[in-house]
Amino acid sequence: HTSIYVSIAVLIITCPCALGLAVPIAQVVAANRLYRCGVMVKDGAALEKLAEVDTAVFDKTGTLTLGAPHISGIAGGSDTDHALASLLAGLSSHPAAKAVARLHENHSSLLLSDVVEHAGFGMEALWKAKQIRLGRRDWVAEISASHSLATDHGFSEVCFAVAGGDLVSFRLSDTMRADAASTVSALRAAGLDLEILSGDADTPVQDVAAALGVSRARSALKPADKVARIEELQHAGHKVLYAGDGLNDAPALSAAHVSIAPASGSDVGRASSDLVFTGKGLGSIMIAWSVARRTGRIVRQNFALAISYNCIAIPFAVLGYVTPLIAAIAMSASSIVVVANSLRLNLVSRNEMLPVPAAAAPAQTDLEHDPQTHTRQEVME
Numbered sequence: 429h430t431s432i433y434v435s436i437a438v439l440i441i442t443c444p445c446a447l448g449l450a451v452p453i454a455q456v457v458a459a460n461r462l463y464r465c466g467v468m469v470k471d472g473a474a475l476e477k478l479a480e481v482d483t484a485v486f487d488k489t490g491t492l493t494l495g496a497p498h499i500s501g502i503a504g505g506s507d508t509d510h511a512l513a514s515l516l517a518g519l520s521s522h523p524a525a526k527a528v529a530r531l532h533e534n535h536s537s538l539l540l541s542d543v544v545e546h547a548g549f550g551m552e553a554l555w556k557a558k559q560i561r562l563g564r565r566d567w568v569a570e571i572s573a574s575h576s577l578a579t580d581h582g583f584s585e586v587c588f589a590v591a592g593g594d595l596v597s598f599r600l601s602d603t604m605r606a607d608a609a610s611t612v613s614a615l616r617a618a619g620l621d622l623e624i625l626s627g628d629a630d631t632p633v634q635d636v637a638a639a640l641g642v643s644r645a646r647s648a649l650k651p652a653d654k655v656a657r658i659e660e661l662q663h664a665g666h667k668v669l670y671a672g673d674g675l676n677d678a679p680a681l682s683a684a685h686v687s688i689a690p691a692s693g694s695d696v697g698r699a700s701s702d703l704v705f706t707g708k709g710l711g712s713i714m715i716a717w718s719v720a721r722r723t724g725r726i727v728r729q730n731f732a733l734a735i736s737y738n739c740i741a742i743p744f745a746v747l748g749y750v751t752p753l754i755a756a757i758a759m760s761a762s763s764i765v766v767v768a769n770s771l772r773l774n775l776v777s778r779n780e781m782l783p784v785p786a787a788a789a790p791a792q793t794d795l796e797h798d799p800q801t802h803t804r805q806e807v808m809e
Contacts, residue, residue: 430748433748433751433752434745434746434748436752436755437745437748437750437751437752437754437755438742438745438746438755440745440752440755440756440759441738441741441742441745441750441755441758441759442738442742442745443759444734445759445760445762445763446730446733446734446737446738446759446762446763446765446766447731447734447735447738449730449734449763449766449767450727450730450731450734450766451472451727451730452472453730453766453767453770454723454726454727454730454770454773455472455475455723456770457723457770457771457773457774458475458719458720458722458723458726458773459472459475460774461719461773461774461776462703462715462716462719465712465715465719465778466705466706466707466712467688467703467704467705467706467712467715467716467719468703468704468705468706469702469703469716470701470702470703471702473702474686474702474703475719475720475723475724476720476724477667477685477686477702478669478686478702478703478716478717478720479717479720479721479723479724480667480685480686481620481667481668481669481685481686481717482619482620482621482666482667483620483621483622483623483661483666483667483668483669484615484620484621484622484623484668484669484671484713485622485623485624485625485657485658485661485668485669485670485671485680485684486612486622486623486624486625486642486670486671486672487624487625487626487654487670487671487672487673487674487677487680488624488626488628488632488633488636489523489524489602489626489627489628489673489674490523490672490673490674490690490692490693491671491672491673491690491710492604492605492608492624492636492640492710493602493603493604493605493608493636494602494603494604494605494708495523495602495673495690495692495693496523496526496527496602496603497523497524497527497584497600497601497602498527498530498600498601498602499527499528499530499531499598499599499600500599500600500601501598501599502596502597502598502599503596503597503599504594504595504596504597505588505594505596509588509590509593509594509596510531510532510596511531511532511538512538512540512555512560512588512590513528513531513562513588513596513598514528514529514530514531514532515529515532515538515540516540516543516551516553516560516562516588517529517551517562517586519540519543519545519551519553520545520550520551520562521675521694521695522674522675522694523602523674524584524586524600525551525562525586527586527598527600528562528586528588528598531598538555539555540553540554540555540560541553541554541555542554545675546563546567547651547675547676547678548564548627548650548651548652548676549563549564549567549650550562550563550564550567550568550586551563555590558590558591558592559571559590559591560588560589560590560591561587561588561589562586562587562588563586563587564587564627565585565587565595565597568587568588568589568595569587569589569595571589571590571591571592572589572590572591572592572593572594572595573592573593573594573595574589574594574595584599584600584602584628584629584632585597585598585599585600585629586598586600604636604639605708605709605710606708606709607709607710607711608640608710609639609640609641610711611709611710611711611713611714612640612641612642612710613641614714615713615714615717616641618717620669621644621666622642622643622644623642623644623645623646623657623661624636624637624642624644624645624646625645625646625649625653625654625657625658625680626645626646626647626648626649627647627648627649627650627676628647628648629647629648630647630648633645633646633647634647650676651676651677651678651679651680652679654676654677654679654680655679655680655683658670658680658683658684659683662684662685667685667686668684668685668686669684669685669686669687669688669713669717670683670684670686670687670688671687671688671689671710671713672687672689672693672697672701673689673690673692673693673694673697674693674694674697675694675696675697677689677693677697677700678694678696678697678699678700679700681697681700681701682700686702686703687700687701687702687703688701688702688703688704688705688712688713688716689701689703689704689705690704690705690706691704691705691706691707703716715778718776719773719776722773722776723773726769726770726772726773729769730766730769730770733762733765733766733769734762734766737758737762737765741755741758741762
């Protein structure tokens, strides 16, 4: 009779409920905490990977900037060219294309066919059996009469041409995210290496990098170039967080150790990322990283609590000092302790996780008119 009681007590005591709850309950609480802060997590593995990162890589257009550029100037082209460019741009979801699309709203007399979007290059279609292109200067220049391949003019641009016609340049300006400088400073202070990878021209990319204090910035990159750089970093032993928003960032988002995209980005970009943040601020990236790190600590604490419970309770149960009732209470208590420990993630306020504004961080400015950064506009990456 006694041996049966002892066996039942041991069986109840050794139930691994606390161990089984150690990881998932912490991830569920963390995901809920992030959701209330405007960050959506695809799965718990994303939090584990985010806690491991030592390098943060940013796209520029739509990530460090708001991704809502406007036309600041047009060089060349007729009204028909401008209308065609606007019509073709309206078929793309790229932020730069949206700016061009707003130029003309009446396209009733223009018909396009065979429309194709080439990631990293731009839009292509046929108009009156003629090829037309909108996108990177070097790519568009291949069909234009000017064949101007120069890409760095000190500003960003989207170019357009009808086959055999002149090249048209749409100069664009955008606005830096208000907390970009403070977020970058906070990540740097946390020990992360920082880098910018952009398809934009070199001058605006270097201007943004200088404004944010990022020493490593690469420009005029195609999607494959971004993936190659991320793989290079990861082969060197780095755990890379990539933040990007567009169709052209999808390969890089998938290649990184963990990735995050703004909700304002493209559908493909959001689908390729591990986390998605809402709102206009980059502070969500710091919040996600902070919560991921705290979650890792909570998980380790949960394992320690569960193992300690078993190490203490099992010998007492084996020696017959614990009745089945007490064993049931102890087993339930261990699970409650693990859950309560995980719920501590909710005690951390949003302000504690947000980056502290950098002392020298510039206010939210138009990148075209900031005197310290000259003209900075967006290119159709």
